[in-house]
Amino acid sequence: MLPNFLFISILSSFILTHSHSQCIDYQKNLLLQLKNELIFNSPLSSKLSQWNQTDNCCKWQGVGCDVSGNVVTLQLNNESISGGVNDSSSLFKLEHLHKLNLAYNDFKRAPISKGIRSLTNLTHLNLSYAAFGGQVAAEILSLKRLGSLDISNDYRGNARYHTLLLNMNPLKLDHPNLEMLVGNLTGLPELYLDGVNVTSSHERKEWSRVISSFLPNITGLSLCRCSLFGPLFKSFWKLRSLSVLRLDLNDLSRVVPDMFASFDIRYSKFGKS
Ligand SMILES: *[C@@H]1O[C@H](CO)[C@@H](O)[C@H](O)[C@H]1NC(C)=O
Ligand SMILES: *[C@@H]1O[C@H](CO)[C@@H](O)[C@H](O)[C@H]1NC(C)=O
Ligand SMILES: *[C@@H]1O[C@H](CO)[C@@H](O)[C@H](O)[C@H]1NC(C)=O
Ligand SMILES: *[C@@H]1O[C@H](CO)[C@@H](O)[C@H](O)[C@H]1NC(C)=O
Ligand SMILES: *[C@@H]1O[C@H](CO)[C@@H](O)[C@H](O)[C@H]1NC(C)=O
Ligand SMILES: *[C@@H]1O[C@H](CO)[C@@H](O)[C@H](O)[C@H]1NC(C)=O
Ligand SMILES: *[C@@H]1O[C@H](CO)[C@@H](O)[C@H](O)[C@H]1NC(C)=O
Ligand SMILES: *[C@@H]1O[C@H](CO)[C@@H](O)[C@H](O)[C@H]1NC(C)=O
Secondary structure: OOOHHHHHHHHHOOOOOOOOOOOOHHHHHHHHHHHHHOEEOHHHOOOHHHOOOOOOHHHOOOEEEOOOOOEEEEEOOOOOEEEOOOOOOHHHHOOOOOEEEOOOOOOOOOOOOHHHHHOOOOOEEEOOOOOOOEEOOHHHHHOOOOOEEEOOOOOOOOHHHHHHHOOOOOEEEOOOOHHHHHHHOOOOOEEEOOOOEEOOHHHHHHHHHHHHHHOOOOOEEEOOOOOOEOOOOHHHHOOOOOOEEEOOOOEOOOOOHHHHHHOOOEEEEOOOO
């Protein structure tokens, strides 16, 4: 039997994209408008800078279409984007999108745009390490098809960026708080919230109960540097689907790692701040 996390990566690569599909004109125009709206450093961009009128947009770098030519994936990670996404952005008119990746850009602590609510078919949303800031947009709670949410906000393992970003208005879960987030996304298998500010000390203490009661089928969880403390609730030990768990840089000193022997957890790490 394959481990769960392997299933997930196989499944997610099955959202088929076809580079031979013929791009639909109005969606091509939306992409060109998006390129025009985005503020990005052209010489440092390997994908966006190549988009132009001439080609079939389904063949553009970072763009994936379904068999009918609808744009279903947009991977604009590490494209030196520094702004240009507001509520009326063309991005939010690409209503067929399943996967959106804006990781590793620098949005200069701008909030996540409320326009995200228009992308109701999103299954994968990745806004990690993109320097979004402030309150996590409540509109994310309405994305009921999400299978993976990554809004990690912290340069994992990179000490230089780590200190750079420490006190710089990170994303915070305040309203919505953690419970509202997972209470609205109950089917969510993968949740990555590294470095997100869980503002309530009640939730920092109760997080394991909150996660286990609302996300009983969770397979991947990463909550590094969220100022969490223990103890871990019994119900958390019963999360049998969990195969990836990262909790580094919290104060979980009371956790006895031996207890994890009863789990099927890979890549788990523990540490305290
Ligand atoms: C959004 O940005 C565009 C330019 O990219 C601008 O024309 C428009 O006025 C902005 N809309 C809002 C609501 O800020
Ligand atoms: C359009 O982009 C393609 C690569 O995607 C490039 O080969 C071609 O030269 C570009 N055309 C123009 C007019 O920029
Ligand atoms: C981003 O792209 C640059 C090249 O422009 C590359 O050197 C760097 O490793 C990339 N970073 C990530 C996180 O992919
Ligand atoms: C959203 O997904 C559903 C089910 O897969 C599909 O029927 C619908 O057409 C999709 N909507 C868009 C705008 O792609
Ligand atoms: C989000 O995107 C980054 C950059 O592509 C990647 O390293 C990271 O694993 C992605 N997160 C998830 C949950 O797939
Ligand atoms: C869902 O989110 C709303 C806020 O948008 C919140 O009021 C509600 O309590 C949440 N539901 C659960 C079950 O947490
Ligand atoms: C968790 O999985 C079980 C068994 O597949 C299913 O019956 C249940 O509805 C799932 N719960 C949630 C909240 O998705
Ligand atoms: C987290 O949010 C709280 C409440 O808004 C604030 O007092 C604290 O400074 C924030 N922590 C960080 C690291 O930004």
